[in-house]
Amino acid sequence: MSDSADPLVISFGEMLIDFVPxxxxxxxxxxxxxxxxxxxxxxxxxxxxAKLGGNAAFIGKVGDDEFGKMLVDILRKNKVNTDGICFDTxxxxxxxxxxxxxxxxxxxxxxRNPSADMLLAESELNMGLIKKAKVFHYGSISLxxxxxxxxxxxxxxxxxxSGALLSYDPNVRLPLWPSKEAARSGIKxxxxxADFIKVSDDEVKFLTEGDPxxxxxxxxxxxxxxxxxxxxxxxxxxxYFTKNFKGRVNGFSVKAIDTTGAGDSFVGALLTxxxxxxxxxxxxxxxxxxxxxSNACGAICTTAKGAIPAxxxxxxxxNFISNSKPS
Numbered sequence: 001m002s003d004s005a006d007p008l009v010i011s012f013g014e015m016l017i018d019f020v021p022x023x024x025x026x027x028x029x030x031x032x033x034x035x036x037x038x039x040x041x042x043x044x045x046x047x048x049x050a051k052l053g054g055n056a057a058f059i060g061k062v063g064d065d066e067f068g069k070m071l072v073d074i075l076r077k078n079k080v081n082t083d084g085i086c087f088d089t090x091x092x093x094x095x096x097x098x099x100x101x102x103x104x105x106x107x108x109x110x111x112r113n114p115s116a117d118m119l120l121a122e123s124e125l126n127m128g129l130i131k132k133a134k135v136f137h138y139g140s141i142s143l144x145x146x147x148x149x150x151x152x153x154x155x156x157x158x159x160x161x162s163g164a165l166l167s168y169d170p171n172v173r174l175p176l177w178p179s180k181e182a183a184r185s186g187i188k189x190x191x192x193x194a195d196f197i198k199v200s201d202d203e204v205k206f207l208t209e210g211d212p213x214x215x216x217x218x219x220x221x222x223x224x225x226x227x228x229x230x231x232x233x234x235x236x237x238x239x240y241f242t243k244n245f246k247g248r249v250n251g252f253s254v255k256a257i258d259t260t261g262a263g264d265s266f267v268g269a270l271l272t273x274x275x276x277x278x279x280x281x282x283x284x285x286x287x288x289x290x291x292x293x294s295n296a297c298g299a300i301c302t303t304a305k306g307a308i309p310a311x312x313x314x315x316x317x318x319n320f321i322s323n324s325k326p327s
Contacts, residue, residue, distance in 0.1 A: 013152075255303065
């Protein structure tokens with residue numbers, strides 16, 4: 001594990017196997033072979049934090065199967081604390097088939113019926129670990145079904161009561177929800193609990209049914225407990241909104257091969273900065289520096305296939321920034 005003096009960032013939620021076609025730009029049906037890559041947004045974020053030298057833990061559930069053991073092994077190799085992971089003997093580790101279209105964007109097909117991550121129960125939570133979190137990070141997929149939803153809400157409550165900052169990246173995956181309406185209301189059901197929220201421009205469009213370029217549309221997602229609302233705009237960078245200031249930080253232009261995990265790399269970089277210095281929300285210069293670094297981590301992640309293998313180290317990100325011109 002990293003230096004225990006470093007504040008703990010906990011990611012909660014799903015960890016799964018992504019199967020990615022070995023040829024880019026083909027549909028799942030046309031693909032002849034698949035490369036298996038570890039995935040699941042919260043697990044990617046945990047690895048991103050650890051790879052940047054932060055102190056990361058992951059809480060979730062996998063199947064007591066070869067894939068589940070492989071995933072936990074990958075977390076350990078990436079120096080992520082795995083004390084909060086349970087194994088389910090009945091259900092399998094979730095699988096996702098992810099297709100990279102010619103433009104590098106993705107299509108998903110999921111195998112979860114139910115998968116082990118959906119069956120994490122409140123009684124299985126490692127509360128001792130959760131109480132140590134400086135930042136507690138989660139998505140929305142763990143809200144879709146019980147018992148995982150109740151476990152998610154209980155973990156958030158304990159984290160908040162123990163003084164953690166709550167970080168929410170909804171990571172909208174429509175195929176997993178019963179309907180668009182269910183997704184919208186499920187995602188918004190915990191909206192007002194977060195200290196900071198990161199959404200993509202596409203997610204702003206989905207959640208508000210408005211134009212994500214318009215500030216009043218974005219600000220309809222603001223609430224008074226928020227310290228930071230972030231909108232990622234792909235390679236254009238990101239927009240930030242706090243109580244006292246707002247702005248845009250330019251991204252970096254790269255040749256994208258696979259956008260899987262780019263948002264998670266961005267979030268992991270930001271959470272590493274936040275855990276070390278929470279004054280970042282009041283200091284615009286510090287925030288802009290952290291977001292430039294996060295944008296760089298997101299951009300680097302798109303230049304290789306698979307999420308976790310593509311996550312950068314601090315040295316790689318710093319070198320990339322000094323050799324790049326923001327787009």
